[in-house]
Amino acid sequence: xxxxxxxxxxxxxxxxxxxxxxxxxxxxxxxxxxxxxxxxxxxxxxxxxxxxxxxxxxxxxxxxxxxxxxxxxxxxxxxxxxxxxxxxxxxxxxxxxxxxxxxxxxxxxxxxxxxxxxxxxxxxxxxxxxxxxxxxxxxxxxxxxxxxxxxxxxxxxxxxxxxxxxxxxxxxxxxxxxxxxxxxxxxxxxxxxxxxxxxxxxxxxxxxxxxxxxxxxxxxxxxxxxxxxxxxxxxxxxxxxxxxxxxxxxxxxxxxxxxxxxxxxxxxxxxxxxxxxxxxxx
Numbered sequence: 001x002x003x004x005x006x007x008x009x010x011x012x013x014x015x016x017x018x019x020x021x022x023x024x025x026x027x028x029x030x031x032x033x034x035x036x037x038x039x040x041x042x043x044x045x046x047x048x049x050x051x052x053x054x055x056x057x058x059x060x061x062x063x064x065x066x067x068x069x070x071x072x073x074x075x076x077x078x079x080x081x082x083x084x085x086x087x088x089x090x091x092x093x094x095x096x097x098x099x100x101x102x103x104x105x106x107x108x109x110x111x112x113x114x115x116x117x118x119x120x121x122x123x124x125x126x127x128x129x130x131x132x133x134x135x136x137x138x139x140x141x142x143x144x145x146x147x148x149x150x151x152x153x154x155x156x157x158x159x160x161x162x163x164x165x166x167x168x169x170x171x172x173x174x175x176x177x178x179x180x181x182x183x184x185x186x187x188x189x190x191x192x193x194x195x196x197x198x199x200x201x202x203x204x205x206x207x208x209x210x211x212x213x214x215x216x217x218x219x220x221x222x223x224x225x226x227x228x229x230x231x232x233x234x235x236x237x238x239x240x241x242x243x244x245x246x247x248x249x250x251x252x253x254x255x256x257x258x259x260x261x262x263x264x265x266x267x268x269x270x271x272x273x274x275x276x277x278x279x280x281x282x
Contacts, residue, residue, distance in 0.1 A: 003030070003078040005070075005102045007095060009114020012086045012217070013192030015046045021112045023047045029081035031073050033058035033066070035094055039085050058082065058094055067097045074107045086217075087117050092136045092162055117191055118160050121219035124198050125158075125186035128224065132158040138171055145171065149178040159222040165214050172207035175222060179203060184223040190216040233263045235273040242274050 008025055011017045026032065026044055030053045034040035037057050044051055058066055074080055082089045082098060088111070089095035102109050118134050135152065138145045138161060152159060163171050168187070175185070181204030189197045195216065199209060203222070233241075238259055245255035256274060260267040 001077055002105070002107050003074040003076065003080060005074055005098065005107060005109045006079065006081045006112060007089045007099070007109070008081055008083050008112040009088045009116065010043060010083050010086055011192070012115045012117045012120070013190065013196070015043075017115045017192060018043075018047060019112055019114050022114065023049045025081050025112055026051055026083075028079065029053045030078040031056065031070065031080045033070055033080060033082045033098070035059045035084040035089075040083060043083075053079075053081075058098070060094055063094045063097050067101050070098055071101045071105060071107070074102060075105060087115060088113075091116070091118065091134075115192065117162070117188075117217070117219050120191050121186070121188035121221050122158065122160055124188060124191075125221035126200055127158050127184060127186060127221055129158065131156070131224075132160060134160045137162050137164075138174075140167070142170065142174070145174050146178060149174055153178050154225045156224045156227065158224050161220040161222070163218045163220055165216060165218055168214050168218055168220075169207065169210040171220070172203060172210050175220075176203040176207050179222065179225070181207075183225075186221045187214070188219040188221065189214065191219065193217075233265075235276065238263060238265075238270050238273045239277040242270065 006025055006029070008022050009019065010022065026047065026049045029051070032040065032051055032053055032055045034055060034057060036059065037055055040055065056066065058070070070080055082095055084093035084095065087093065090099055099109055122129050122132055133155065138148055161171070182202045185201070185203050185206055187199040187206055187210070189199070199206060241259045241262070242252070242255045245258060246252055250258070252274070256270045257267055260270045263270070
């Protein structure tokens, strides 16, 4: 029989947030793959747990090389527990390769739900939470960062990012440039820790605040783009659109009505533009 891969969420700050099942899995797993074995020791000590299984490191630098070894252990019937430094494995942390490889081999994958910086920041932000997208870390290079932000400039859903404290100033400045200085956002710092802080406000103000320097683990939540109003078209464009419809065989009356709906303007405005153009008015 094949084993099972368990992804375990770990506290993002307060150790008391550790789910009860985490201690059970840490003590019972055959293999524990940890992003940082030193942090794992501190976690097990804080929880009063003595792991009985083999402990191996599993981080960005060795993830590709170590995945086949762990899959082999799973294929041999081992219970493999994957933990990262904080939060849920594979969410901007090591884990995706191992999950994908296990799924490909029809090995069962399950999880111990735990604290999430993404959901915690989203809930505390004061911004809409009904629809959101997680964008992870932005590129370090300024040009690539701006390009990534422009890709979501019109995204209506709330956006969630992770960011390093020493890059927060540049990131918020870039966001203000692309999204607008008045777009609402929240910078969530040191979530669940002693010095937790939620700084809310327009991106322009937050960028100025971050220029003074910020410390700690950072999650940034940004309001989605506002709904665009009706397209603003001048008289010449209204006339052009009516003509296109007429040339396609649509009666003028229906063409005027359709263009008025497209442009979000009264039919009379489109009619007057067509009449003025027919008379040769500018």
